[in-house]
Amino acid sequence: MAISYSSRVSVDFRGSLLDRAGPYYKYFLLAPLLITILAFFVGPLIWLFRVSLYVSRGASGFGIGGAKGEGGGYYIEGTWTLNNYIRIFTDGYFLSVLGFTIELALIISIVAMLIAYPFAYYIYKSGPRLKAALLVLVLLPKLSNMLVLVYGLEIVLSNNGLVNNALAALHLVSEPVKLVYTLFSVIVGEVLLIVPYTVLVITATLHGLDPTLREAAKGMGASPAKAFWLVTFPLSLPGASMALLITVVWGLGAFVSPALLGNPNTETMALEVPKQTFEDVNWAMGSAIAFAILALMTGFVLIYNWALSSHMAWRS
Amino acid sequence: MIQASVSQLTPRGKMQDYPHSRPVALEVCNLCKRFGDLYVVNHVSFEVTEGEFVFLIGPSGCGKTTTLRMIGGYETPSSGDILIRGRSMNRVPLDKRNIGMVFQNYALFPHMTVRRNVEFGLRIRKMPRAERRDRVDATLELVKLRDFADRYPVQLSGGQRQRVALARVIAYEPDILLLDEPLANLDKRLRDVMRVELKKLQEKVGITTLYVTHDQEEALTMADRIIVLDQGNLLQVGSPKQVYNCPKTAFVATFLGETSSFRGQVDSISSDLAHITIEGGLRASLLHLGGSLTVGDTLVASIRPERVRLSRQPPQQQDNAFAGIVDFVSYAGAYVVYIVRSPDRSIVIRASEPIPSGYPSFGEGDKVFAFWEPGHAVYVRE
Numbered sequence: 001m002a003i004s005y006s007s008r009v010s011v012d013f014r015g016s017l018l019d020r021a022g023p024y025y026k027y028f029l030l031a032p033l034l035i036t037i038l039a040f041f042v043g044p045l046i047w048l049f050r051v052s053l054y055v056s057r058g059a060s061g062f063g064i065g066g067a068k069g070e071g072g073g074y075y076i077e078g079t080w081t082l083n084n085y086i087r088i089f090t091d092g093y094f095l096s097v098l099g100f101t102i103e104l105a106l107i108i109s110i111v112a113m114l115i116a117y118p119f120a121y122y123i124y125k126s127g128p129r130l131k132a133a134l135l136v137l138v139l140l141p142k143l144s145n146m147l148v149l150v151y152g153l154e155i156v157l158s159n160n161g162l163v164n165n166a167l168a169a170l171h172l173v174s175e176p177v178k179l180v181y182t183l184f185s186v187i188v189g190e191v192l193l194i195v196p197y198t199v200l201v202i203t204a205t206l207h208g209l210d211p212t213l214r215e216a217a218k219g220m221g222a223s224p225a226k227a228f229w230l231v232t233f234p235l236s237l238p239g240a241s242m243a244l245l246i247t248v249v250w251g252l253g254a255f256v257s258p259a260l261l262g263n264p265n266t267e268t269m270a271l272e273v274p275k276q277t278f279e280d281v282n283w284a285m286g287s288a289i290a291f292a293i294l295a296l297m298t299g300f301v302l303i304y305n306w307a308l309s310s311h312m313a314w315r316s
Numbered sequence: 317m318i319q320a321s322v323s324q325l326t327p328r329g330k331m332q333d334y335p336h337s338r339p340v341a342l343e344v345c346n347l348c349k350r351f352g353d354l355y356v357v358n359h360v361s362f363e364v365t366e367g368e369f370v371f372l373i374g375p376s377g378c379g380k381t382t383t384l385r386m387i388g389g390y391e392t393p394s395s396g397d398i399l400i401r402g403r404s405m406n407r408v409p410l411d412k413r414n415i416g417m418v419f420q421n422y423a424l425f426p427h428m429t430v431r432r433n434v435e436f437g438l439r440i441r442k443m444p445r446a447e448r449r450d451r452v453d454a455t456l457e458l459v460k461l462r463d464f465a466d467r468y469p470v471q472l473s474g475g476q477r478q479r480v481a482l483a484r485v486i487a488y489e490p491d492i493l494l495l496d497e498p499l500a501n502l503d504k505r506l507r508d509v510m511r512v513e514l515k516k517l518q519e520k521v522g523i524t525t526l527y528v529t530h531d532q533e534e535a536l537t538m539a540d541r542i543i544v545l546d547q548g549n550l551l552q553v554g555s556p557k558q559v560y561n562c563p564k565t566a567f568v569a570t571f572l573g574e575t576s577s578f579r580g581q582v583d584s585i586s587s588d589l590a591h592i593t594i595e596g597g598l599r600a601s602l603l604h605l606g607g608s609l610t611v612g613d614t615l616v617a618s619i620r621p622e623r624v625r626l627s628r629q630p631p632q633q634q635d636n637a638f639a640g641i642v643d644f645v646s647y648a649g650a651y652v653v654y655i656v657r658s659p660d661r662s663i664v665i666r667a668s669e670p671i672p673s674g675y676p677s678f679g680e681g682d683k684v685f686a687f688w689e690p691g692h693a694v695y696v697r698e
Contacts, residue, residue: 213425215417216419218411219389219413219415219485220437220440220484221411221412221488231425235425235426235427314429314469
């Protein structure tokens with residue numbers, strides 16, 4: 001029996017769901033993510049903002065499911081007030097937490113940048129195999145859970161941990177140095193969490209630079225060091241400042257490291273949110289603090305972008 | 317002050333016709349660049365005298381850019397010597413060579429204004445501020461960019477960027493100017509304009525210049541001397557007229573302009589002409605300079621299209637002429653190119669002529685006689 005195959009093998013996509021949707025098909029592609037974001041992020045965020053504007057009832061006990069009209073024990077329903085926000089920016093305690101949060105964000109950012117830039121530059125200058133190895137090294141911490149990482153750090157920095165044992169073995173200290181639950185450990189933890197991103201952003205920036213610019217600089221007599229400071233470094237600043245932006249925003253929301261490696265003096269705004277919400281059972285205040293952090297980040301990004309764009313006229 | 321700087325930039329005397337009376341600025345001896353067994357640059361040697369404008373030309377991959385980059389210090393030679401003003405450059409890093417390199421993409425520093433770009437080499441050389449400012453002004457004046465000093469490269473057109481790239485290196489008066497296809501990124505019209513400006517500027521400043529291009533027209537119009545490279549080998553060095561009129565190899569003949577070539581055998585040799593018979597019976601006389609030909613040699617004869625004349629009447633001469641048919645007419649406005657073949661198709665020749673009347677004299681299929689002056693054809697090695 002002869003079997004004949006059709007010489008024309010064609011798949012007709014016309015009439016499929018996507019095609020019938022006409023020019024609007026792209027919205028079908030967007031829909032799953034869009035719906036998820038709207039339903040689980042934007043929606044709750046709006047509700048949270050509303051909560052931050054309620055008059056709180058203070059720490060009135062665990063009145064979950066309290067009588068109608070009593071705001072479930074958390075806040076008084078139907079009220080509108082800005083007092084929660086005013087409190088954040090007038091109350092001495094909140095102001096000190098706010099101040100520390102900003103301070104911590106700046107320290108983390110500076111430390112992360114100082115570590116990341118030389119490292120990224122080294123990656124940029126190394127051969128393809130070393131480059132790949134170093135990039136894997138950078139990304140390795142990101143493959144493990146954030147909590148695991150910070151708990152690991154807690155052990156390493158503890159009185160009987162790796163660092164203290166090493167110091168003792170070298171006879172540099174006679175008794176353990178208190179490393180964990182200090183500002184130091186908080187900074188180390190947060191830097192460890194953010195630095196891979198910083199390195200990646202700066203590395204990408206350096207690789208995006210036109211290599212002939214360095215060649216041109218050297219050809220005109222610039223030593224390798226001069227070529228770096230006069231050409232490579234200034235041209236890497238837009239990318240580096242983007243990395244700085246990421247670290248500052250990250251630092252303003254610092255939570256894990258202060259929570260696990262900190263002490264009462266390293267309280268951050270982000271830690272205040274669950275504290276207010278669950279310990280003091282003051283949802284309104286917790287929400288207000290969350291929005292204060294968000295406003296802080298947004299404000300920083302806007303000011304930063306404005307400052308940058310006015311200093312980089314050459315880019316347009 | 318500005319006046320003084322300009323005169324510093326223009327020291328050149330009119331010695332163009334006697335290049336060897338001037339000192340040697342650059343000497344390249346047996347330069348090689350090898351990757352395994354592959355020679356990208358294969359034992360290349362040449363000299364460039366002070367103030368000379370020399371072109372390195374050849375198709376892509378011929379090793380011209382690699383040669384230039386080795387001279388500039390951007391690449392390390394596998395073997396051979398590079399001497400700039402008598403000093404060996406083998407152990408001198410590029411930032412110590414005092415060379416001016418203009419890149420194909422200009423490589424202007426985007427974060428610096430035109431002034432800062434032009435100042436760059438002067439700052440590195442720690443020139444005092446006032447002197448530096450005057451030098452930058454004079455250099456910008458030279459490239460007609462005085463009004464653009466405070467602009468950033470993104471705010472300039474392609475031609476302006478090209479001029480900044482040039483000004484940036486001539487400002488610090490390098491020993492040698494190296495240009496790597498500097499006009500390749502410009503459109504045709506601008507390229508023609510810049511060609512003239514660049515040539516004028518080079519003469520005015522009197523800077524020794526080595527220019528890499530694959531554009532034969534650029535080389536012919538601008539060069540004092542042309543060096544032709546192919547597959548890493550140096551094929552010929554000479555003035556544009558020498559290289560164009562007396563190409564040594566078939567490659568040089570075809571790379572620099574159009575040519576028709578045919579294989580033939582030497583019949584007899586007179587004082588400066590060699591008489592050959594070409595397949596198909598055509599007899600031709602070739603200029604033979606140096607006299608390395610002997611009777612019986614087979615060779616390739618090459619003739620430029622503009623040397624070939626066409627007529628409907630048989631010419632007086634017997635040699636250097638054949639009867640043919642116009643196979644193809646290519647109208648190019650100012651001139652026309654005919655492709656003429658013999659009836660048995662054994663000879664195909666290109667003839668081009670200016671058409672002041674505006675209309676070509678011959679059409680496709682016309683019976684014509686093609687002929688040329690004895691000695692207008694040359695022989696080339698294959």
